[in-house]
Amino acid sequence: MEEELNKIDLNALNDDVQIIDIASKLQDYDESExxxxxxxxxxxxxxxxxxxxxxxxxxxxxxxxxxxxxxSVFDFMQKDDIVDILGNLxxxxxxxxxxxxxxxxxxxxxxxxxxxxxxxxxxxxxxxITMNKKYTLDEAIKKIQxxxxxxxxxDTIFVTDDNKHLIGTAELRDIIIEDDAKTLNDIVQTNFxxxxxxxxxxxxxxxxxxxxxxxxxxxxxxxxxxxxITVDDIIxxxxxxxxxxxxxxxxxxxxxxIDSTMLESIRLRLPWLLVNLLTAxxxxxxxxxxxxxxxxxxxxxAIMGIISGMGGNAGSQxxxxxxxxxxxxxxxxxxxxxxxxxxxxxGIINGLAxxxxxxxxxxxxxxxxxLCLIVLLAMMCNLAISGLFGILVPLILEKLHxxxxxxxxxxxxxxxxxxxxxxxxxxxxxxxxxxx
Amino acid sequence: MEEELNKIDLNALNDDVQIIDIASKLQDYDESExxxxxxxxxxxxxxxxxxxxxxxxxxxxxxxxxxxxxxSVFDFMQKDDIVDILGNLxxxxxxxxxxxxxxxxxxxxxxxxxxxxxxxxxxxxxxxITMNKKYTLDEAIKKIQxxxxxxxxxDTIFVTDDNKHLIGTAELRDIIIEDDAKTLNDIVQTNFxxxxxxxxxxxxxxxxxxxxxxxxxxxxxxxxxxxxITVDDIIxxxxxxxxxxxxxxxxxxxxxxIDSTMLESIRLRLPWLLVNLLTAxxxxxxxxxxxxxxxxxxxxxAIMGIISGMGGNAGSQxxxxxxxxxxxxxxxxxxxxxxxxxxxxxGIINGLAxxxxxxxxxxxxxxxxxLCLIVLLAMMCNLAISGLFGILVPLILEKLHxxxxxxxxxxxxxxxxxxxxxxxxxxxxxxxxxxx
Numbered sequence: 031m032e033e034e035l036n037k038i039d040l041n042a043l044n045d046d047v048q049i050i051d052i053a054s055k056l057q058d059y060d061e062s063e064x065x066x067x068x069x070x071x072x073x074x075x076x077x078x079x080x081x082x083x084x085x086x087x088x089x090x091x092x093x094x095x096x097x098x099x100x101x102s103v104f105d106f107m108q109k110d111d112i113v114d115i116l117g118n119l120x121x122x123x124x125x126x127x128x129x130x131x132x133x134x135x136x137x138x139x140x141x142x143x144x145x146x147x148x149x150x151x152x153x154x155x156x157x158x159i160t161m162n163k164k165y166t167l168d169e170a171i172k173k174i175q176x177x178x179x180x181x182x183x184x185d186t187i188f189v190t191d192d193n194k195h196l197i198g199t200a201e202l203r204d205i206i207i208e209d210d211a212k213t214l215n216d217i218v219q220t221n222f223x224x225x226x227x228x229x230x231x232x233x234x235x236x237x238x239x240x241x242x243x244x245x246x247x248x249x250x251x252x253x254x255x256x257x258x259i260t261v262d263d264i265i266x267x268x269x270x271x272x273x274x275x276x277x278x279x280x281x282x283x284x285x286x287x288i289d290s291t292m293l294e295s296i297r298l299r300l301p302w303l304l305v306n307l308l309t310a311x312x313x314x315x316x317x318x319x320x321x322x323x324x325x326x327x328x329x330x331x332a333i334m335g336i337i338s339g340m341g342g343n344a345g346s347q348x349x350x351x352x353x354x355x356x357x358x359x360x361x362x363x364x365x366x367x368x369x370x371x372x373x374x375x376x377g378i379i380n381g382l383a384x385x386x387x388x389x390x391x392x393x394x395x396x397x398x399x400x401l402c403l404i405v406l407l408a409m410m411c412n413l414a415i416s417g418l419f420g421i422l423v424p425l426i427l428e429k430l431h432x433x434x435x436x437x438x439x440x441x442x443x444x445x446x447x448x449x450x451x452x453x454x455x456x457x458x459x460x461x462x463x464x465x466x
Numbered sequence: 467m468e469e470e471l472n473k474i475d476l477n478a479l480n481d482d483v484q485i486i487d488i489a490s491k492l493q494d495y496d497e498s499e500x501x502x503x504x505x506x507x508x509x510x511x512x513x514x515x516x517x518x519x520x521x522x523x524x525x526x527x528x529x530x531x532x533x534x535x536x537x538s539v540f541d542f543m544q545k546d547d548i549v550d551i552l553g554n555l556x557x558x559x560x561x562x563x564x565x566x567x568x569x570x571x572x573x574x575x576x577x578x579x580x581x582x583x584x585x586x587x588x589x590x591x592x593x594x595i596t597m598n599k600k601y602t603l604d605e606a607i608k609k610i611q612x613x614x615x616x617x618x619x620x621d622t623i624f625v626t627d628d629n630k631h632l633i634g635t636a637e638l639r640d641i642i643i644e645d646d647a648k649t650l651n652d653i654v655q656t657n658f659x660x661x662x663x664x665x666x667x668x669x670x671x672x673x674x675x676x677x678x679x680x681x682x683x684x685x686x687x688x689x690x691x692x693x694x695i696t697v698d699d700i701i702x703x704x705x706x707x708x709x710x711x712x713x714x715x716x717x718x719x720x721x722x723x724i725d726s727t728m729l730e731s732i733r734l735r736l737p738w739l740l741v742n743l744l745t746a747x748x749x750x751x752x753x754x755x756x757x758x759x760x761x762x763x764x765x766x767x768a769i770m771g772i773i774s775g776m777g778g779n780a781g782s783q784x785x786x787x788x789x790x791x792x793x794x795x796x797x798x799x800x801x802x803x804x805x806x807x808x809x810x811x812x813g814i815i816n817g818l819a820x821x822x823x824x825x826x827x828x829x830x831x832x833x834x835x836x837l838c839l840i841v842l843l844a845m846m847c848n849l850a851i852s853g854l855f856g857i858l859v860p861l862i863l864e865k866l867h868x869x870x871x872x873x874x875x876x877x878x879x880x881x882x883x884x885x886x887x888x889x890x891x892x893x894x895x896x897x898x899x900x901x902x
Contacts, residue, residue: 050677175643185621185639202638203621207611239705241486242698244680261697262678268701269675272708273790276871279715280786281779288791295812299783303820306779310772311827317768324760324767331760331767332753336746338771339883343717343742347735350716354709355724376731384739391747435712447775 049075053082057289065094073099077106080115088115093123097130109135110155110263113142141256150234151227153267154248154257160188163197163215167205170214174202186245188255189218195253198222224249227256231267236359238264275357278436279350281306309440313338313447320455327465329396330458333405336388337454341412341446344380348373348420349438356428357435366425370418377417378410385409400464408454412446415453419445485511489518493725501530509535513542516551520725524551528559533566545571546591546699549578577692586670587663589703590684590693596624599633599651603641606650610638622681624691625654631689634658660685663692667703672795674700711793714872715786717742745876749774749883756891763901765832766894769841772824773890777848777882780816784809784856785874792864793871802861806854813853814846821845836900844890848882851889855881 056064056079068076068091080088080103092100092115104112104127116124116139128139138156145151159177161170170187187200198218208217224247225234238246238261248257274284283298290298317324317334324330355361361369388409389402419442424434458465492500492515504512504527516524516539528536528551540548540563552560552575564575574592581587595613597606606623623636634654644653660683661670674682674697684693710720719734726734753760753770760766791797797805824845825838855878860870894901 054676171642174639202642203610206607206638206642239698239701240490242701244697261680261701262675265675265678265697265701265704268704268708269794272704272711273794275708276711276715276790276793277786279712280782280789282783282786286787288787288796292808292812295808296815299780299812300816300819302783303776303779303816304823307772307776307820307824310775311824313775314768314772317771318765321764321768325764328757328761328764328767329754331764331770332750332757334767335753335771335774335883336743336750339746339749340739340743343739344735346716347718347738350713350718351722351724353716354712357712358705358709360724372728376728376735379732380736380739383736384743387740388743388747447771 049078050082053079053087056083056087061090061094064090068094073102074106077103081107081111085114085118089118092119097126100127101130104131108155108157109138109142110153110257113139116143117147145227148231149227150225150229150231150248150259151256153231153234153263154227154259155263156257158188158247158255158258160190160194160196160255161200161214163189163191163213163218165214166210167208167212167214167217168210170200170205171210187214188247188258189214190255194255196224196247196249196255197253199247222247225259226251232271232357234259235264235267235271239268271357274433275353275435278433279353279439281439306440309444309447312444313451316448316451317455319452320459323455323459323462326462327458329401330455333392333401334451334454336392337405337408337412338447338450340384340388340409341416341450342443344377344413345416345420345442345446346439348377348417349424349434349442352421352424353434353438356424361425363425363429366421370421373417373421374414375417377413377415377420381410381413382406384413398465400461404454404457404461404465408450408457411453412450415449416442416446485514486518489515489523492519492523497526497530500526504530509538510542513539517543517547521550521554525554528555533562536563537566540567544591544593545574545578546589546693549575552579553583581663584667585663586661586665586667586684586695587692589667589670589699590663590695591699592693594624594683594691594694596626596630596632596691597636597650599625599627599649599654601650602646603644603648603650603653604646606636606641607646610641623650624683624694625650626691630691632660632683632685632691633689635683658683661695662687668707668793670695671700671703671707675704707793710869711789711871714869715789715875717875742876745880745883748880749887752884752887753891755888756895759891759895759898762898763894765837766891766901769828769837770887770890772828773841773844773848774883774886776820776824776845777852777886778879780813780849781852781856781878781882782875784813784853785860785870785878788857788860789870789874792860797861799861799865802857806857809853809857810850811853813849813851817846817849818842820849834901836897840890840893840897840901844886844893847889848886851885852878852882 056067059067064087067079071079076091080091083091095103116127119127128136131139142151142154142156159174161173165173174187185202187202187205188196189198189200191197198220199222200214200218204217223237223241223243225237227248227250234246237243238259244261246259247255248259249255277284277286281302283302286295286298352361352366385406385408389405392405393399393402423441424438427434427438488503492503495503500523503515507515512527516527519527531539552563555563564572567575578587578590578592583589595610597609601609610623621638623638623641624632625634625636627633634656635658636650636654640653659673659677659679661673663684663686670682673679674695680697682695683691684695685691713720713722717738719738722731722734788797788802821842821844825841828841829835829838859877860874863870863872863874
């Protein structure tokens with residue numbers, strides 16, 4: 031480890047790309063090693079490490095710095111990243127640092143801290159350039175040259191009127207290409223996309239993706255610019271949402287990562303398993319009702335799982351298509367509801383096909399063709415149920431502003447398990463004389 | 467519809483943003499309406515519509531155009547988009563169009579068609595600017611001004627040496643800010659990220675996301691520039707991969723969308739249901755082995771589904787965390803294998819907790835505490851199985867270069883269902899005298 035850290039230090043001081051790679055490995059280092067690394071790095075390099083590493087390591091690094099050093103490092107960071115770090119520090123330390131900041135910075139940070147994490151306001155940064163529309167392009171270039179290289183994004187200039195209202199954007203390339211004597215007003219694109227700070231980050235991601243933007247301005251109701259959201263933040267949003275969807279669809283907690291401790295894994299998984307246990311008991315109760323029938327035709331106990339299981343599989347197909355269409359904004363409650371009959375019909379047809387295969391195999395094994403008929407009817411019925419619940423549950427959850435990826439599957443499986451057992455064993459009870 | 471289309475035409479001719487919105491609704495229009503829209507739009511606007519609409523509509527539009535009109539529209543489009551469209555046309559039409567292109571265009575298209583769809587070569591575009599490192603910044607600006615506005619991306623200039631080998635990048639903003647007399651060689655960033663054309667698009671997305679890039683050059687083995695991949699293409703890749711993961715995790719076919727016809731939905735879902743039917747029969751066979759035991763203690767038929775179901779739930783938690791970590795490049799086969807014991811242990815502990823709750827409830831319902839013991843042991847065993855298979859299956863699929871999101875779940879569920887029934891009913895058979 032000693033040697034490895036030395037090797038990293040050397041690279042770190044010379045190579046920006048390496049910095050990102052170091053940052054992603056820092057969680058493996060212990061406190062004393064992190065302190066050594068911090069003192070070896072310049073403020074600017076340490077700022078890069080902070081921006082790239084995970085939350086726990088960020089806190090560890092800041093905790094190892096004096097207030098003075100922390101503030102000098104912050105000077106090289108974007109305000110939205112600073113806010114994220116402050117949010118993870120102890121409240122005492124975070125207040126100390128904010129109080130020591132310059133008045134202008136303090137105000138920006140306070141505003142940013144007021145927006146929710148997952149809104150446009152929460153992910154925006156405040157480093158952007160506005161210029162009055164009366165600027166000539168020559169003046170604009172002079173102003174750009176005079177701005178410190180600290181301002182990250184210079185490819186898009188935001189153009190305002192005399193009341194500081196945003197009226198459009200001007201691309202740096204257009205400023206260079208067009209005649210110097212023209213004004214920004216001559217080249218401004220007034221037909222631009224913007225968002226308000228309360229907009230959900232997923233909605234912002236949809237907008238950026240739809241219109242192929244690299245930056246989107248965040249404005250107040252009266253068109254005063256508050257900040258910008260750049261496309262790299264959007265990629266982070268997309269990855270975060272994707273992780274959430276995959277974990278929640280699988281019934282895992284979105285807090286769990288591959289780095290969670292064993293205890294955390296147990297603690298995070300157990301509650302959802304307990305909820306599932308409840309639904310498993312519901313299905314078991316449906317079976318219990320028919321124990322008498324099963325006692326007389328024990329073959330039913332082996333077959334019933336096929337009916338309930340296939341309902342679950344078909345339901346999960348429907349759910350995943352509906353969830354994804356909701357996430358991509360391709361379907362909403364109103365047009366979704368019109369598809370209920372369609373999904374039921376697809377379920378019936380697939381139930382017919384699957385039920386025929388399953389029924390014939392069962393009849394051949396047990397030598398009873400009434401069993402085939404019951405399997406066929408129950409399968410069609412349960413796959414129709416899977417279609418009905420598979421589309422209704424995610425649509426209703428979405429309508430109630432709950433995350434459909436999180437809990438659609440448990441409701442649908444409960445329906446297909448419980449009702450699947452009920453229909454199959456119910457039919458078997460009715461036809462009991464033919465089965466014995 | 468008549469009126470709506472007229473309204474759209476008017477907007478379309480004046481407003482780029484509206485164009486994108488039109489494009490996303492075009493699948494609802496019939497052929498004659500699409501033909502009317504095409505003749506109302508200029509070549510440039512129609513190119514925008516083509517770039518934004520879905521594949522089926524693209525084909526419909528091109529099929530409604532003469533070769534001549536199609537080629538004039540192509541003039542306003544990026545080469546990678548043209549290639550995507552050509553790939554969806556009938557082979558005859560696609561060849562016709564390629565043969566009518568200018569020699570230079572024809573060569574570029576042929577090269578692009580040679581790369582697989584989901585590689586860096588397949589998604590790259592060939593509109594980029596290279597300049598020799600000896601250019602002064604003043605010369606660079608003059609060259610930029612002389613380039614037609616057709617070249618989309620001007621914010622990054624790719625700097626080459628005398629042998630046309632890529633040596634680094636120069637940002638437009640640096641060219642403006644720095645002294646005119648300097649050369650590109652003075653400001654070139656030689657420490658840059660690039661990819662080769664064979665790299666998988668998911669890997670490119672990971673790189674762009676990790677290093678917060680807005681553009682990444684695609685180069686040959688000897689550093690000759692072949693193309694660039696811009697961040698908006700990466701966002702498309704991320705959304706496409708996310709859609710695939712969500713659909714495949716739910717057992718749906720990645721080809722199915724909310725716009726699929728009912729017949730397509732049936733055809734696309736049925737094969738996977740048949741595969742699942744096979745595994746359902748496997749589990750049923752495990753139950754069938756113990757029919758004698760069930761005949762004597764019919765309560766087992768209601769309880770056994772709880773054991774198998776909870777194994778499936780726990781397995782799906784493990785799978786989703788492993789799949790996501792694989793997708794984010796956070797875990798690989800070698801380090802993953804070391805976690806097998808950890809997952810088994812987590813399964814045993816959660817099995818202990820869930821098994822105790824389930825066992826006590828079962829004992830209270832049926833008044834037999836041996837049943838509690840059997841439920842507890844079987845639950846611990848089946849959740850250990852879920853941990854073992856939940857981590858091994860996706861890791862092995864990944865190692866075999868198969869998509870772990872696609873089929874992990876079916877293998878793990880087969881294991882937890884079949885082995886879950888086997889362990890529970892096996893234990894019950896052993897303790898049979900205490901249960902009757």
